Amino acid sequence: MKIKDVEERTGLSRSNVRFYEKEKLIEPSRNESNGYRDYSENDVENIKKIAYLRTLGISIEDIRSIISGKVTLQETLEKQNEVLKSQITDLNKAKLMCEKMLDEESISYEKLQVEQYVTELQDYWKDNQTVFKLDSVSFLYIWGSMLTWITITVLCLIIGALSYSKLPVEIPVQWSKGVATSLVNKNWIFICPVSCIIIRYLLKPFIYAKLQMNNYYG
Structure with a gap:
């Protein structure tokens, strides 16, 4: 089908x-x-x-x-069940903290005193290292910096320019069992990297927002 x-x-x-x-x-x-x-x-x-x-x-x-066949479904489910239990515990703790803060007569960012809710601050940071790791590397890991993308694009264009005259009019982009099944004009070696960086720039805020909403499932 x-x-x-x-x-x-x-x-x-x-x-x-x-x-x-x-x-x-x-x-x-x-x-x-x-x-x-x-x-x-x-x-x-x-x-x-x-x-x-x-x-x-x-x-x-x-x-x-x-x-x-490296692992069984049962083994994976047992492992995932423990992961979910841990996540539920962490979420319940966060929920209790939110409820505690909401019990205040007036809560605002300006008046927020973290020590009022966390007695051992250093231990609290250590217990939440996963959050800070995501804050520091997730966006770079998913997208990379704009400078990185521009550098890669420029390198692709330079390599394309150097190899352009030696390429056939049509180049393969898809293979099946050693046989080219899809061809495109060789000008795509310039169009593709430029298109990628434009699309990345335009869609970055939307996709990032979507990933932030669904990062629970990773």
């Missing part, structure tokens, strides 16, 4: 399905006559299983280990 059929059968978007393929969690066969992916019933079932496990907060890497 085609990817459109998979979307209808699973209720998931094409981008989800493609992502699972990219991560090698599913490997649909190719139709020899046209080179298109041909999804099986087994692929559909696996896609649903993968998506369901993701809703439980199980990482792509752990799902890959389950599929490859």
